[in-house]
Amino acid sequence: MTVVLDHTAGKPRHPEKAHRPESAVLRKPDWIRVKAPVSKGYAATHAIVRENGLHTVCEEAGCPNIGECWEKKHATFMILGDTCTRACAFCNVKTGLPGALDPQEPVHVAEATQKLGLAHIVVTSVDRDDLADGGADHFAQTIRAIRARCPATTIEVLTPDFLRKEGAVERVVAARPDVFNHNLETVPSLYLTVRPGARYFASLRLLQRVKEIDATMFTKSGVMVGLGEERNEILQVMDDLRSAGVDFLTIGQYLQPTRKHHPVMRFLPPDEFEALKTVALAKGFLMVSSSPLTRSSHHAGEDFARLKAAREANRAS
Numbered sequence: 001m002t003v004v005l006d007h008t009a010g011k012p013r014h015p016e017k018a019h020r021p022e023s024a025v026l027r028k029p030d031w032i033r034v035k036a037p038v039s040k041g042y043a044a045t046h047a048i049v050r051e052n053g054l055h056t057v058c059e060e061a062g063c064p065n066i067g068e069c070w071e072k073k074h075a076t077f078m079i080l081g082d083t084c085t086r087a088c089a090f091c092n093v094k095t096g097l098p099g100a101l102d103p104q105e106p107v108h109v110a111e112a113t114q115k116l117g118l119a120h121i122v123v124t125s126v127d128r129d130d131l132a133d134g135g136a137d138h139f140a141q142t143i144r145a146i147r148a149r150c151p152a153t154t155i156e157v158l159t160p161d162f163l164r165k166e167g168a169v170e171r172v173v174a175a176r177p178d179v180f181n182h183n184l185e186t187v188p189s190l191y192l193t194v195r196p197g198a199r200y201f202a203s204l205r206l207l208q209r210v211k212e213i214d215a216t217m218f219t220k221s222g223v224m225v226g227l228g229e230e231r232n233e234i235l236q237v238m239d240d241l242r243s244a245g246v247d248f249l250t251i252g253q254y255l256q257p258t259r260k261h262h263p264v265m266r267f268l269p270p271d272e273f274e275a276l277k278t279v280a281l282a283k284g285f286l287m288v289s290s291s292p293l294t295r296s297s298h299h300a301g302e303d304f305a306r307l308k309a310a311r312e313a314n315r316a317s
């Protein structure tokens with residue numbers, strides 16, 4: 001478990017959570033097993049990330065899959081700086097007042113993508129509610145920079161909701177990523193406690209809007225489970241996402257980053273994830289990834305190939 005204090009700066013990493021009561025931490029079950037980050041591939045990925053002065057959600061969110069992903073040089077870049085303007089109860093990314101945007105960041109992401117030799121890259125970001133366009137133009141610039149340097153690499157963006165700023169989604173779609181992902185994160189009844197700065201229907205509408213602008217663009221969304229949601233609520237989220245035309249659903253176990261974060265209410269066993277996957281596929285998603293360690297960007301390259309194949313198979317049938 002990570003701590004609330006950022007040791008390097010000596011400042012609270014989550015100032016808004018510093019005075020919250022600490023919650024008890026449930027012991028992780030046996031099925032939450034992760035690979036230690038010790039391989040040569042991990043070290044090489046780490047070096048490339050640092051050389052290019054980039055941030056990754058793999059490190060900032062304390063992702064449990066980092067040992068496995070970085071061994072294969074699969075890193076997910078986090079753009080728009082390392083400081084988030086929101087204060088979601090589940091998230092370990094540093095919060096506070098962000099600095100100025102780095103205009104070189106798009107080029108550095110493209111250079112790192114080339115050095116890592118990525119066939120598929122996932123780019124995500126912090127929330128930047130302080131920017132006039134929520135950071136949409138920076139996303140578009142990053143997509144274009146990667147296309148220019150690595151034309152064979154497919155690009156997946158995992159965006160914030162841009163605080164519903166006009167024209168933001170349109171700007172990102174116009175840069176033509178291959179996959180547009182925006183996570184709902186949880187069920188609507190938990191938004192006020194888990195994702196207080198966001199609105200459930202605004203996030204759904206964002207995903208629907210992507211399909212309205214470009215029906216051929218793959219859309220993807222994800223939820224965490226174990227935050228206290230009811231099963232029926234998850235099934236309702238699936239229906240809502242299908243109504244918005246979303247192609248790919250990811251479902252993973254929520255893990256509590258620190259005692260100040262939202263507690264894990266329950267660890268779902270692997271067979272419950274399998275059952276959710278069966279229901280979701282029956283509801284019409286082209287692809288579903290559902291397991292305790294599923295994360296939006298986990299195996300994203302292999303999953304993108306499967307997503308394309310699933311669309312082709314649907315067309316042929």
Ligand code: SF4
Pocket residue numbers: 057058059063064065066067069070074075076295296297298299
């Ligand atoms: S699952 Fe995604 S965020 Fe986690 S280590 Fe892998 S690429 Fe990074």
